[in-house]
Amino acid sequence: MLIVACIKQVPDTTQVQIDPVTNTLVRDGIPFIVNPYDTHALEESLRLKDRFGCTVAAISMGPPNAEATLKKALALGVDRAILLSDRVFGGADTLATSNVLAAAIRKLHTEYDNVGLVLCGKQTIDGDTAQVGPGIASRLGYQQLTLVDKIVDLDFSAGRIRVSRKLEGRHEIVEAPLPAMLTVVRELNRPRYPKVPMRLAAAAAPVEVWNNQVLNLEEQSIGLKGSPTWVSKIFSPERATGEILGDGYADPDGTAKLLIEKLLAKDMLPL
Amino acid sequence: MAPNHTIFTMLLAASLVIFAISCWRRFSLLSLGRPEDRTDDPGRRIGEMLRYAFLQQRVLAKPFGLNHFVIFWSFLVLAIANGEFLLHGVFPGISLARLPDGIYFPLLLVLDIVSLLALAAVTIAAARRTIAPPYPEARTFEAYFILSLIAILMLAYFGINAGKIAAMTGGTLNVALTWMPVSSRVAMFVLPAEGRYVHDISWWSHAFALFAFICFLPNSKHMHILTAIPNCFLRRFEKPNTLPMEEFTPENTFGVGRVDRYTWKDLLDSFSCTECGRCQLACPASITGKPLNPRGVIHDIKVNLLENGPSLKLGGTPLKSLIGQNGEGSVCEEAIWSCTTCGACMQACPVFIEQMPKIVQLRRHLVETEATFPEELLNLFENMEGRSNPWGIAPSERTKWYSQMQVRPFEKGVTDYLFYVGCAGSFDSRNKQVTVALALLLDKAGLTWGVLGKDEKCCGDSVRRLGNEYVFDRMARENVTLFRDRGVKKVIVQCPHCFSTLKNDYRQYGIELDVIHHSELLRNLVQDGRLALNGTAGDLGVLAYHDSCYLGRHNDIYDAPRQALELATGTPPVEMGRNRENAFCCGAGGGRMWMEEHTGERINITRVKEALEQRPDTICTACPYCLTMFEDGLKDVRAETVTVRDVAEVMAEAALR
Numbered sequence A: 001m002l003i004v005a006c007i008k009q010v011p012d013t014t015q016v017q018i019d020p021v022t023n024t025l026v027r028d029g030i031p032f033i034v035n036p037y038d039t040h041a042l043e044e045s046l047r048l049k050d051r052f053g054c055t056v057a058a059i060s061m062g063p064p065n066a067e068a069t070l071k072k073a074l075a076l077g078v079d080r081a082i083l084l085s086d087r088v089f090g091g092a093d094t095l096a097t098s099n100v101l102a103a104a105i106r107k108l109h110t111e112y113d114n115v116g117l118v119l120c121g122k123q124t125i126d127g128d129t130a131q132v133g134p135g136i137a138s139r140l141g142y143q144q145l146t147l148v149d150k151i152v153d154l155d156f157s158a159g160r161i162r163v164s165r166k167l168e169g170r171h172e173i174v175e176a177p178l179p180a181m182l183t184v185v186r187e188l189n190r191p192r193y194p195k196v197p198m199r200l201a202a203a204a205a206p207v208e209v210w211n212n213q214v215l216n217l218e219e220q221s222i223g224l225k226g227s228p229t230w231v232s233k234i235f236s237p238e239r240a241t242g243e244i245l246g247d248g249y250a251d252p253d254g255t256a257k258l259l260i261e262k263l264l265a266k267d268m269l270p271l
Numbered sequence B: 001m002a003p004n005h006t007i008f009t010m011l012l013a014a015s016l017v018i019f020a021i022s023c024w025r026r027f028s029l030l031s032l033g034r035p036e037d038r039t040d041d042p043g044r045r046i047g048e049m050l051r052y053a054f055l056q057q058r059v060l061a062k063p064f065g066l067n068h069f070v071i072f073w074s075f076l077v078l079a080i081a082n083g084e085f086l087l088h089g090v091f092p093g094i095s096l097a098r099l100p101d102g103i104y105f106p107l108l109l110v111l112d113i114v115s116l117l118a119l120a121a122v123t124i125a126a127a128r129r130t131i132a133p134p135y136p137e138a139r140t141f142e143a144y145f146i147l148s149l150i151a152i153l154m155l156a157y158f159g160i161n162a163g164k165i166a167a168m169t170g171g172t173l174n175v176a177l178t179w180m181p182v183s184s185r186v187a188m189f190v191l192p193a194e195g196r197y198v199h200d201i202s203w204w205s206h207a208f209a210l211f212a213f214i215c216f217l218p219n220s221k222h223m224h225i226l227t228a229i230p231n232c233f234l235r236r237f238e239k240p241n242t243l244p245m246e247e248f249t250p251e252n253t254f255g256v257g258r259v260d261r262y263t264w265k266d267l268l269d270s271f272s273c274t275e276c277g278r279c280q281l282a283c284p285a286s287i288t289g290k291p292l293n294p295r296g297v298i299h300d301i302k303v304n305l306l307e308n309g310p311s312l313k314l315g316g317t318p319l320k321s322l323i324g325q326n327g328e329g330s331v332c333e334e335a336i337w338s339c340t341t342c343g344a345c346m347q348a349c350p351v352f353i354e355q356m357p358k359i360v361q362l363r364r365h366l367v368e369t370e371a372t373f374p375e376e377l378l379n380l381f382e383n384m385e386g387r388s389n390p391w392g393i394a395p396s397e398r399t400k401w402y403s404q405m406q407v408r409p410f411e412k413g414v415t416d417y418l419f420y421v422g423c424a425g426s427f428d429s430r431n432k433q434v435t436v437a438l439a440l441l442l443d444k445a446g447l448t449w450g451v452l453g454k455d456e457k458c459c460g461d462s463v464r465r466l467g468n469e470y471v472f473d474r475m476a477r478e479n480v481t482l483f484r485d486r487g488v489k490k491v492i493v494q495c496p497h498c499f500s501t502l503k504n505d506y507r508q509y510g511i512e513l514d515v516i517h518h519s520e521l522l523r524n525l526v527q528d529g530r531l532a533l534n535g536t537a538g539d540l541g542v543l544a545y546h547d548s549c550y551l552g553r554h555n556d557i558y559d560a561p562r563q564a565l566e567l568a569t570g571t572p573p574v575e576m577g578r579n580r581e582n583a584f585c586c587g588a589g590g591g592r593m594w595m596e597e598h599t600g601e602r603i604n605i606t607r608v609k610e611a612l613e614q615r616p617d618t619i620c621t622a623c624p625y626c627l628t629m630f631e632d633g634l635k636d637v638r639a640e641t642v643t644v645r646d647v648a649e650v651m652a653e654a655a656l657r
């Protein structure tokens, strides 16, 4: 049984700035992190590995330096780490990205008798579309279960999964046949911390790199050419000028009162 | 029964065999430990041994230390009498009486009086243990047993002599009365006819007490009689303000998860503990009701070693785990995480046991090998690794504190000093005020200094003390490279944790920085006349100074902040009950800053209450963590009229008005 965790390297958004001239993200010198939601997908895959003894593969599409992200996954305990990297994959929107990821999963299908689950974060913090996971599911014909905050029941032999979905103000318990694609939310689990021996082993372990010669996709379905959407502009909205209320250091109680009054006046506190 | 030399010889031989086997059993376990070199500078080692083991300098630091001093020296002096007793028992021909009278008689006098002193000292020791023990669990059978044995030895010594004196007459009696005043007074209660019986009974009592002592010694805490002296000889000269580095290669293990991963010296420490309890009486965690007790940790290491030793010697695995809740012989995780690495235990220990580094080694195992640690630390570790600061704030915000003022970047040859602001000084809103005050003072004194701005990285203190050596190692290497690339030599810091890490820990990475803490720098600047004070900071009222552990105990800086405060206010700060090397931690060191404190009273509250006993208007600190802990503590005890100021802020009051 194989479980695939899709992860993405994203710029640390707290440190990202936008270049006002080119309308693109300034990524120079900005550290990359694993997309936070994906860390929960990864963690859940590893927990299923601990529980059922499945094999876990982490896959990621990105430039060569995204290898670092996959090294982190190796340090946490995935069995295989595959980087889907090729110049022709570049400039992809969510459609083209899901084509590549789906193709990789399809290829993994040929190596393992069974791909049971694909797990993705609910969205990435750089693109925020939440489309890639569902895209993969549709291209592979998997059931899609989004916003999962708990796997209630999983029976590989019966080929069924039951999960809880976290929706606005309510939870939904749904059951689906396998194989299924899950996108997960933070509440699902608490990611583990890598052990040093594993980190050291990961540093020596290889990350497999699959380019388009391996996946053999038509250029019309991938990269810039396969992307019907493109970003015309990125900008930070002007922030309305703020106001400093009172002196919180000298008079915390008084300042808190000021703030409460202000919020009440604007009807911004639920009473 | 009259003394019988054959029986005596047989019993003595048996005791010595038991002694040798017990010693071998314990000492051979030391070979299970990892190697460690403790033989550098033998001359200095001998000096320290004389000072601390023979002159008992640290033992004497506490009131009952004098009592121990008397017992220790009596033990050495009476070794002459006991040696003679044993030899005489086996070879009746050997006797001190063969010495010339000019030596023999004074010797008798010395032995007689020292025996009395020893008897008095063990009686006081037993009484103290009963009435006011150093800690309640100190009333052990073992302790009373050994004290009784010593008392029996002394009483029997008098008995033997008194038995002989009772039968004496004429000139010999006169000699005895002169040279054995105590024994002859005892002899007054003995009838001449009973002298023989008294002598014989005393002789056998003395013999059995001595045999019992020999057999019991290596199996008890009194093993310290054998190990304390070498332990002082083998002490670490460097203050344990740094921890040993780890080598990150795949075949290594990280931290200590089983007892044989400690070094042989760590194991020797466990055999050297006298169970005096001084460490636990100084430990902020123990005092405030946490499950950590430094004496207990050392004891558990010993018990664990004794239990697992035989199996480990055969190359087997430990039967009892070192970490966990398995009672005696295991250290529980909560205890391991309770340590603030304040170093009070090591300061108190009369035989130089290094408790704190052993605790950090256990943390290393938990973090690096097991990846189990209190929940709060996950964020901290990730923030440190990802953004090089504890809060996970974007590094670009490091420059925010000087958005309102002119600050230069550090440039070799242009600026003399690097002002290494530190994470608290860069991000914490209260501590940013200290940073600004210090920056203004540096400018006023005409120093040329610069900052690294958004390139500055966390020094890594918290992660190192928390046992995340892997991350610390990376952070240290990054910083050392950065300092080298930028040509940094002289560094000003306002945080004792940055201070100690840059100065001491980074030395392990091959960089010798000239690091100066702001309290020292400001004092020097005023004393040298470079920083003029326009007035005094007298309106801060009564000012109490709190020693930061990493400035004081770990780096011996006690006077500079006090002098700086005196210069600024005109009067020396008032002292809290526990101060200088005995100061009580604020509770934030060792990464405790980033953890919850659920068990017992909070350490900062205990310290705040102690400070308030001096009725201060202002509590003065020289560390951003202490500042935070005191401000929080004062709020909790509702002492809001008392303010907390950093040394730099007090100086600024006087210099910048």
Ligand code: SF4
Binding pocket: B279, B282, B283, B284, B285, B286, B292, B293, B294, B338, B339, B340, B341, B342, B343, B344, B345, B346, B355, B356, B359
């Ligand atoms: S370093 Fe401080 S907190 Fe830790 S055991 Fe020693 S005295 Fe206790």
Ligand code: SF4
Binding pocket: B272, B273, B274, B275, B276, B277, B278, B279, B280, B294, B295, B298, B345, B348, B349, B350, B351, B352, B353, B355
């Ligand atoms: S470790 Fe040192 S201070 Fe603590 S009980 Fe043992 S001998 Fe005393």
